[in-house]
Amino acid sequence: MATQQQQSAIKGAKVLMVGAGGIGCELLKTLALSGFEDIHIIDMDTIEVSNLNRQFLFRRSHVGQSKAKVARDAVLRFRPHINIKSYHANVKNPEFDVDFFKQFDVVLNGLDNLDARRHVNRLCLAAEVPLVESGTTGFLGQVTVHIKGKTECYECQTKPTPKTYPVCTITSTPTKFVHCIVWAKDLLFAKLFGDKNQDNDLNVRSNNSASSSKETEDVFERAEDEDIEQYARKIYDHVFGSNIEVALSNEETWKNRRRPRPIYSKEVLPESLTQQNGSIQNSSVTDGDATVSAMSSLGLKNPQELWGLTQNSLVFVEALKLFFAKRKKEIGHLTFDKDDQLAVEVVTAAANIRAESFGIPLHSLFEAKGIAGNIVHAVATTNAIVAGLIVIEAIKVLNKDADKFRMTYCLEHPSRKMLLMPIEPYEPNPSCYVCSETPLVLEINTQKSKLRDLVDKIVKAKLGMNLPLIMHGASLLYEVGDDLDDIMVANYNANLEKSLSELPSPIVNGSILTVEDLQQELSCKINVKHREEFDEEKEPEGMVLSGWTPSPATNGESASTSNNDDAVDVTEISTGSENASKKRRLTEIQPDDHKKEAENVDSGDDDIMEIENPMMVSKKKKRVA
Amino acid sequence: MDGEELTEQETALYDRQIRVWGANAQRRLTKAHILVSGIKGTVAEFCKNIVLAGVGSVTLMDDRLVKEEALNANFLIPPDESAYSGKTVAETCCDSLKDFNPMVLVSAEKGDLSTFGTDFFEKFDVVVIGYGSRATKKSVNEKCRELSKRVAFYTVDCRDSCGEIFVDLQNYKYTKKKLEETVECELNFPSFQEAISVPWKLIPRRTAKLYFAMRVIEVFEENEGRKHGECSLLDLATVLEIKKKLCEANSVSESHIPNSLLERLITGNIEFPPACAIVGGILAQEVIKAVSGKGDPLKNFFFFDGQDGKGVIEDISNSLAS
Ligand SMILES: [Zn+2]
Numbered sequence: 001m002a003t004q005q006q007q008s009a010i011k012g013a014k015v016l017m018v019g020a021g022g023i024g025c026e027l028l029k030t031l032a033l034s035g036f037e038d039i040h041i042i043d044m045d046t047i048e049v050s051n052l053n054r055q056f057l058f059r060r061s062h063v064g065q066s067k068a069k070v071a072r073d074a075v076l077r078f079r080p081h082i083n084i085k086s087y088h089a090n091v092k093n094p095e096f097d098v099d100f101f102k103q104f105d106v107v108l109n110g111l112d113n114l115d116a117r118r119h120v121n122r123l124c125l126a127a128e129v130p131l132v133e134s135g136t137t138g139f140l141g142q143v144t145v146h147i148k149g150k151t152e153c154y155e156c157q158t159k160p161t162p163k164t165y166p167v168c169t170i171t172s173t174p175t176k177f178v179h180c181i182v183w184a185k186d187l188l189f190a191k192l193f194g195d196k197n198q199d200n201d202l203n204v205r206s207n208n209s210a211s212s213s214k215e216t217e218d219v220f221e222r223a224e225d226e227d228i229e230q231y232a233r234k235i236y237d238h239v240f241g242s243n244i245e246v247a248l249s250n251e252e253t254w255k256n257r258r259r260p261r262p263i264y265s266k267e268v269l270p271e272s273l274t275q276q277n278g279s280i281q282n283s284s285v286t287d288g289d290a291t292v293s294a295m296s297s298l299g300l301k302n303p304q305e306l307w308g309l310t311q312n313s314l315v316f317v318e319a320l321k322l323f324f325a326k327r328k329k330e331i332g333h334l335t336f337d338k339d340d341q342l343a344v345e346v347v348t349a350a351a352n353i354r355a356e357s358f359g360i361p362l363h364s365l366f367e368a369k370g371i372a373g374n375i376v377h378a379v380a381t382t383n384a385i386v387a388g389l390i391v392i393e394a395i396k397v398l399n400k401d402a403d404k405f406r407m408t409y410c411l412e413h414p415s416r417k418m419l420l421m422p423i424e425p426y427e428p429n430p431s432c433y434v435c436s437e438t439p440l441v442l443e444i445n446t447q448k449s450k451l452r453d454l455v456d457k458i459v460k461a462k463l464g465m466n467l468p469l470i471m472h473g474a475s476l477l478y479e480v481g482d483d484l485d486d487i488m489v490a491n492y493n494a495n496l497e498k499s500l501s502e503l504p505s506p507i508v509n510g511s512i513l514t515v516e517d518l519q520q521e522l523s524c525k526i527n528v529k530h531r532e533e534f535d536e537e538k539e540p541e542g543m544v545l546s547g548w549t550p551s552p553a554t555n556g557e558s559a560s561t562s563n564n565d566d567a568v569d570v571t572e573i574s575t576g577s578e579n580a581s582k583k584r585r586l587t588e589i590q591p592d593d594h595k596k597e598a599e600n601v602d603s604g605d606d607d608i609m610e611i612e613n614p615m616m617v618s619k620k621k622k623r624v625a
Numbered sequence: 626m627d628g629e630e631l632t633e634q635e636t637a638l639y640d641r642q643i644r645v646w647g648a649n650a651q652r653r654l655t656k657a658h659i660l661v662s663g664i665k666g667t668v669a670e671f672c673k674n675i676v677l678a679g680v681g682s683v684t685l686m687d688d689r690l691v692k693e694e695a696l697n698a699n700f701l702i703p704p705d706e707s708a709y710s711g712k713t714v715a716e717t718c719c720d721s722l723k724d725f726n727p728m729v730l731v732s733a734e735k736g737d738l739s740t741f742g743t744d745f746f747e748k749f750d751v752v753v754i755g756y757g758s759r760a761t762k763k764s765v766n767e768k769c770r771e772l773s774k775r776v777a778f779y780t781v782d783c784r785d786s787c788g789e790i791f792v793d794l795q796n797y798k799y800t801k802k803k804l805e806e807t808v809e810c811e812l813n814f815p816s817f818q819e820a821i822s823v824p825w826k827l828i829p830r831r832t833a834k835l836y837f838a839m840r841v842i843e844v845f846e847e848n849e850g851r852k853h854g855e856c857s858l859l860d861l862a863t864v865l866e867i868k869k870k871l872c873e874a875n876s877v878s879e880s881h882i883p884n885s886l887l888e889r890l891i892t893g894n895i896e897f898p899p900a901c902a903i904v905g906g907i908l909a910q911e912v913i914k915a916v917s918g919k920g921d922p923l924k925n926f927f928f929f930d931g932q933d934g935k936g937v938i939e940d941i942s943n944s945l946a947s
Contacts, residue, residue, distance in 0.1 A: 388906070389899070392786075414938050
């Protein structure tokens with residue numbers, strides 16, 4: 001129990017909670033019960049039905065409202081006299097700057113994505129405010145304490161970044177269901193309903209164009225008066241039929257691979273569907289109604305049912321028809337959203353038809369949705385346990401009990417009898433580019449890669465910078481901000497399209513770049529090494545960034561969610577793993593325990609995530625013998 | 626597959642957890658009937674978790690009238706006297722819990738658990754005794770064991786920042802996946818009486834000290850006729866006397882049970898909400914495992930101590946004697 005001294009530290013503390021989701025709801029409740037009286041909470045999300053099974057402060061009637069605000073109101077009902085301030089906003093917004101963070105005694109993260117976690121980590125370092133970080137997935141959880149100069153920061157160890165696939169695997173040679181999902185979501189769905197001007201690797205040219213005078217006819221263009229079903233079938237035949245035939249004509253590709261089968265709508269669907277189900281005519285939904293669903297108009301009830309080729313084909317055509325009949329206004333600016341039923345139907349059906357072509361096992365809509373939306377496995381109990389652990393660490397932080405800080409793993413299977421396993425925190429990594437000043441090394445083709453590639457793939461994606469600025473010597477090559485004049489913006493935009501070696505201050509082998517983010521108060525140096533060739537399979541980004549850790553053997557299958565539910569990157573369930581530079585102090589733990597944990601992680605009888613589950617990241621660190 | 630499919634509404638609501646334990650487990654959960662008594666902080670946390678998980682029904686028992694101190698770690702009781710005055714803890718918590726998940730049937734039942742016959746317990750699949758006396762734990766456990774159907778039996782207790790869970794699943798068979806294969810497993814659990822009768826000198830020295838300390842407190846409360854948590858520093862001498870006797874009777878040294886730990890347990894009468902959240906979370910996870918038949922259940926004690934942060938499983942059964 002908290003002592004008198006602890007109680008007064010709790011009472012007087014001002015804490016910031018980032019995230020009011022699965023962990024956040026539990027955390028806010030436990031903080032309030034534990035006697036915290038000044039709590040600020042930031043969350044940009046609104047409440048969804050699938051949150052209600054664990055985010056217990058929310059009710060069905062709250063769907064669509066701000067999580068931060070509803071959570072605040074709910075907790076004030078059982079603790080009316082405390083101060084809770086809610087912000088329905090993105091923690092990356094500029095108003096949450098270093099000065100904002102400085103007002104707090106401790107920051108508690110209940111976040112769901114890597115990006116925001118890194119951002120908060122940097123602000124806490126800059127503001128010198130202790131951070132208690134957490135994550136859960138299924139029955140696994142983790143809580144860590146990050147204090148500048150005392151313990152490692154959130155980024156002292158490399159974090160897995162989202163998995164990318166070689167373009168040709170997606171466009172021509174899928175071998176796993178996830179490849180079909182990526183194709184259906186990022187290529188087909190984007191082409192059909194997204195921004196027409198966006199780059200897209202889908203072949204849109206009709207292959208009988210040789211006989212046609214207009215040889216670049218875009219199959220996806222729908223003529224004003226074209227019958228919707230005719231159009232849907234044309235798309236079907238093009239992407240599942242003739243595109244496969246085009247691919248098959250390239251014999252070289254199929255020498256060591258199974259040949260796909262072209263599928264045409266007339267083989268699987270009756271001549272005309274309109275007479276069979278008059279769904280569109282009969283349904284009473286109005287234009288723009290987001291609740292239209294091919295499943296309900298086809299009388300399909302169970303999302304966990306496995307549909308065959310015919311059912312998938314019916315769903316595909318029906319969903320396309322519904323999009324054009326009921327949601328026409330949105331076409332051209334839609335992006336895939338896992339909560340958009342019709343979008344999930346199109347993607348599921350298309351991925352399954354493609355999977356059938358390539359001899360890959362089909363999946364239910366429920367499973368496909370999980371993969372397409374990177375949905376995190378989440379249960380209430382783990383969130384509750386992790387929230388309890390966060391509060392225990394927060395109390396130690398407030399009492400400055402530095403020698404009692406623990407990093408705690410919440411395990412599904414006991415390791416050395418323990419389900420909750422505390423470990424002494426690590427020291428900061430002296431070569432961390434975030435909390436120390438170690439330069440990074442970037443291997444890149446300085447003649448071919450554009451500044452835009454560097455900004456998108458490294459500065460934003462890898463370094464997680466929000467408002468970056470790039471300097472080479474005294475020359476400013478790029479920056480982002482509201483206060484730039486038009487000439488500067490034009491200059492920077494022109495720079496983006498130039499290859500590195502053609503820039504006003506050319507970046508070549510041996511150049512040293514300074515990359516800064518003013519909001520995060522982070523600055524780092526990058527040593528550039530020119531390299532001619534990159535392996536398309538292993539290094540699909542065409543550049544390699546290294547240098548801040550002794551290059552751990554990162555699991556190639558790993559990925560991380562972004563902008564999703566509760567949590568993730570419980571990357572360090574590896575209880576026995578050792579930081580290469582120093583030995584963990586908890587020596588009694590057997591290295592093999594980790595393996596068991598990883599094997600058992602996904603024992604669902606429905607085998608939902610047998611393919612590259614993006615959540616179950618298991619980062620293997622080098623072990624010290 | 627047993628029984629009917631989950632409804633669309635259930636699939637949407639339970640989407641994220643079905644991704645953890647599967648649709649079959651969810652179906653079994655929706656048919657489970659759970660009896661819970663003694664609704665202090667840890668049990669309130671437990672109830673919230675299983676109601677959210679979507680069990681079939683939860684029956685609450687706690688006839689204490691709501692007083693100010695009951696509010697401490699129990700967020701199911703609104704701090705509004707007009708809402709709870711004249712109501713029992715079970716009735717008040719029932720109202721709050723119903724609200725968490727309209728698909729779960731939550732009700733309150735009056736009476737003294739230890740006076741109920743075996744037929745009462747037959748209606749349930751799971752019985753959880755929160756903060757019970759040693760006598761209540763023993764007698765309810767025995768009644769559950771007399772039934773022909775298997776009723777999963779749990780006790781939970783929290784003092785200071787420490788918690789204890791006891792599990793009796795009797796003879797429990799379950800399957801688990803090991804890589805590609807599905808393996809059949811079988812566990813035999815001792816009753817509460819059998820477990821606490823295991824001579825201490827047979828129990829490995831590295832076993833959680835909390836196990837022994839909790840037994841001392843149990844005997845103290847029974848001898849002195851105290852309710853759960855009715856003790857203070859003034860009782861330390863009596864408690865240490867009991868510890869001495871128990872250690873002697875079991876031929877173990879008194880150093881087995883640190884006095885400082887006993888002192889914490891008798892003085893920490895205000896619940897520590899983070900510990901309640903943690904122990905209530907572990908207990909709910911275990912009940913979900915037992916109901917769904919998925920995953921290794923913990924056998925047969927779990928201890929959490931907020932001071933060192935460890936959550937430890939201890940197997941204390943007759944097998945130690947053989
Ligand atoms: Zn660092």
